[in-house]
Structures are given as structure tokens and as C-alpha cells.
Amino acid sequence: MGKQPTATYDSAFLKACRREPVPHTPVWFMRQAGRSLPEYRKVREGIPMLESCMRPELVTEITLQPVRRHNVDAAIYFSDIVVPLKAIGVDLDIKPGVGPVVERPIRSRADLAQLRDLTPEDVSYVTEAIGMLTAELGQTPLIGFAGAPFTLASYLVEGGPSRTYENAKAMMYGDPELWADLLDRLADITAAFLKVQIEAGASAVQLFDSWAGALAPADYRRSVLPASAKVFRAVEAYGVPRIHFGVGTGELLGLMGEAGADVVGVDWRVPLDEAARRVGPGKALQGNLDPTVLFAPQEAVEAKTREVLDAAAQLEGHVFNLGHGVMPSTNPDALTRLVEYVHTRTAR
Numbered sequence: 001m002g003k004q005p006t007a008t009y010d011s012a013f014l015k016a017c018r019r020e021p022v023p024h025t026p027v028w029f030m031r032q033a034g035r036s037l038p039e040y041r042k043v044r045e046g047i048p049m050l051e052s053c054m055r056p057e058l059v060t061e062i063t064l065q066p067v068r069r070h071n072v073d074a075a076i077y078f079s080d081i082v083v084p085l086k087a088i089g090v091d092l093d094i095k096p097g098v099g100p101v102v103e104r105p106i107r108s109r110a111d112l113a114q115l116r117d118l119t120p121e122d123v124s125y126v127t128e129a130i131g132m133l134t135a136e137l138g139q140t141p142l143i144g145f146a147g148a149p150f151t152l153a154s155y156l157v158e159g160g161p162s163r164t165y166e167n168a169k170a171m172m173y174g175d176p177e178l179w180a181d182l183l184d185r186l187a188d189i190t191a192a193f194l195k196v197q198i199e200a201g202a203s204a205v206q207l208f209d210s211w212a213g214a215l216a217p218a219d220y221r222r223s224v225l226p227a228s229a230k231v232f233r234a235v236e237a238y239g240v241p242r243i244h245f246g247v248g249t250g251e252l253l254g255l256m257g258e259a260g261a262d263v264v265g266v267d268w269r270v271p272l273d274e275a276a277r278r279v280g281p282g283k284a285l286q287g288n289l290d291p292t293v294l295f296a297p298q299e300a301v302e303a304k305t306r307e308v309l310d311a312a313a314q315l316e317g318h319v320f321n322l323g324h325g326v327m328p329s330t331n332p333d334a335l336t337r338l339v340e341y342v343h344t345r346t347a348r
């Protein structure tokens with residue numbers, strides 16, 4: 001990775017991603033901004049989710065809220081995986097309590113016409129917000145992110161959230177050429193969206209392939225990995241760490257690393273020492289406390305956290321996180337205490 005002469009270069013988070021020695025294990029949480037915070041619910045009142053993603057001042061405030069409150073080692077840009085799709089004109093919305101809903105699902109070759117390339121002008125509010133954010137964040141790194149081609153395709157083909165991905169998988173098995181073209185187009189959009197964030201000042205990027213765990217390894221390798229690898233290759237030259245995360249991906253961890261990640265995110269189902277064996281050398285790991293542990297008393301949270309840290313003891317690089325996003329009903333004080341506990345316990 002190239003050396004970046006930036007204020008964030010020597011942060012514990014970026015050092016851990018680069019597998020260098022750290023003063024303490026860095027911590028951040030997926031979905032650290034959002035409904036678990038009363039200050040978030042207050043500023044979002046009456047503003048639809050997608051609209052709030054397009055207001056740079058609001059994005060800046062929401063992104064900073066968990067950094068102020070929890071003393072986490074990184075901020076994650078407040079947005080959503082469907083923002084770049086909305087920006088190129090796909091008719092979709094985020095329905096409260098449901099998730100992304102697409103007006104005209106992509107089921108045929110003609111439907112691909114909904115997807116054109118993304119230009120920086122389509123998301124000028126992202127460039128503006130990241131400029132404001134990095135000025136405020138100083139030495140705290142900002143993580144940019146995007147949805148991976150498969151997870152985006154799952155919403156576009158199904159038309160909304162799904163448990164089975166039956167339409168997406170039917171296309172993948174039944175019309176592999178259309179599927180490959182769809183994922184390739186999504187790879188270009190995703191890569192362009194990550195480039196905008198890196199050029200605006202993001203210090204790292206995370207590719208969320210949240211639902212890839214629904215796939216068998218052979219299908220992932222054949223029908224999904226090439227598109228995700230294209231995304232990682234497209235941003236390689238920037239030299240910023242690339243994190244690759246999915247849920248239920250125990251059987252895919254090696255392949256998710258192979259796709260081109262520097263850091264592989266692990267959910268709570270596979271202990272980190274076993275995950276390291278599956279991923280192989282040369283990559284850091286991120287994770288992996290079960291987010292529901294935060295509903296248990298502090299002693300139980302600490303005991304489960306020690307299990308994670310013990311399993312991580314021999315890793316080349318470890319970024320502490322939950323195994324998936326913070327649940328909206330989580331007590332935010334439990335998160336603040338968790339950051340403090342990990343920092344104290346791992347201080348070197």
C-alpha cells in the first residue's frame with residue numbers, strides 16, 4: 001500500500017488495517033450512527049432517510065454523533081448502499097422498518113437500461129459532506145462505503161428485502177449472461193462511488209456484501225467474486241485499506257479475501273482465530289461481537305468481549321467491531337462502555 005501523507009495515517013485504525021503494531025485495538029461499529037442514538041432520532045425527525053443522505057450538513061452532524069459520544073477510532077460516512085442507485089435515477093425509496101424498495105425490479109435485459117454510469121456530479125453532496133467531515137474529524141479516519149454488486153443486485157432484482165433471493169438466484173442460475181452483465185454494471189457504479197469518497201478524503205472503504213452468505217462457495221466464486229474483485233481493483237491504486245464484509249459468510253471468508261480485500265469482516269458465527277485460518281496470511285480481520293450481546297448485563301458483555309479479544313490475540317491485524325450492525329434498540333451507553341473496555345484491555 002502506498003504511503004499517504006495524511007492526518008489520519010498514524011491512527012490506530014489505519015495501522016491495524018495495515019497490520020502494523022497499534023497502541024490499542026481500534027474500535028468502530030457498523031451502524032454506529034442511527035436509531036440507537038436519541039440525538040440522531042432528533043435531527044432526523046420529519047426528514048425521509050434518502051433525503052437526509054443528500055444534505056451535507058445533516059450527514060456531517062449524524063456521522064460525527066457517534067464519534068463524539070463513544071470515542072470510537074473511526075467514523076463511517078452516513079449514507080446508504082442504495083444512494084448511488086438513486087443518484088443515477090433508479091426509482092427506489094427506503095421504507096421505514098422495511099428497507100430499500102425498488103419500483104421497477106430488474107428482471108430482463110431491457111430493465112438494465114435503468115443503470116447508467118455514475119459521475120461525481122451525480123453525488124456532489126457526497127464530495128461536499130466529506131470535505132466538511134474530514135475538516136472536523138482531524139486525525140480520526142473516515143470510512144467510506146458502498147454496497148457490493150451482489151447485495152445491490154439482490155434489492156434491484158427482488159424489488160425489496162428478501163429472505164430467499166429467489167428472483168436474484170433464478171437469474172444467476174437461469175440467465176448467467178444477464179446476471180454477469182448486471183453485476184458488471186453494478187461493479188462500475190460501486191467503484192465510481194467509492195472513488196468519489198476516497199478522492200473527497202475517505203481514509204478507508206468498506207464494501208458491504210451483507211447478503212452474500214446466502215450463496216454456496218462455488219456460486220460465489222463463479223457468479224459474484226469477479227464483480228467484487230473488479231471493484232477492489234478499481235480502487236487499489238489509492239492505497240487506502242479495503243474492507244470486505246458480509247453476514248453468514250463463514251464458508252466464503254477465503255474467497256472474500258481473495259476478491260481483493262485488505263481487511264475481511266467476520267460476523268459472530270466464526271471465532272476470529274478460525275476466521276484467520278480460513279482467510280490466510282496477509283490480511284487483517286474485523287469483528288466480531290454478536291450485536292445482541294449488548295442487551296446483556298455489562299459483566300456478560302465484558303466476558304464475551306474477552307472471548308473475541310482472546311481469539312484475536314495472534315492476528316496480524318485486528319479492528320474490533322460487532323459481527324453486524326448496531327441494533328436500533330441498543331442502549332448507547334453499552335456501546336460507550338464497550339469502546340472503553342476494549343481500549344483499556346488492549347492498551348500496550
Ligand SMILES: Cc1c2[nH]c(c1CCC(=O)O)Cc1[nH]c(c(CCC(=O)O)c1C)Cc1[nH]c(c(CCC(=O)O)c1C)Cc1[nH]c(c(C)c1CCC(=O)O)C2
Nearest residue numbers: 030031032033034049079080081096097098099208210325
Ligand atoms: C443491507 C444494507 C442497507 N443499507 C446498508 C446495508 C449494508 C449494511 C448491513 O449489512 O446492515 C448500509 C448502511 N445503511 C446505513 C449505514 C450508516 C452508516 C453507519 O454504519 O453508521 C450503512 C453502513 C444507514 C441507514 N440505512 C437505513 C437506516 C434506517 C432508516 C432510518 O433511520 O430512518 C439507516 C440509519 C435503512 C436501511 N437500508 C438498508 C436496510 C436493510 C435498512 C433498514 C430498514 C429499517 O430497518 O428501517 C439496506
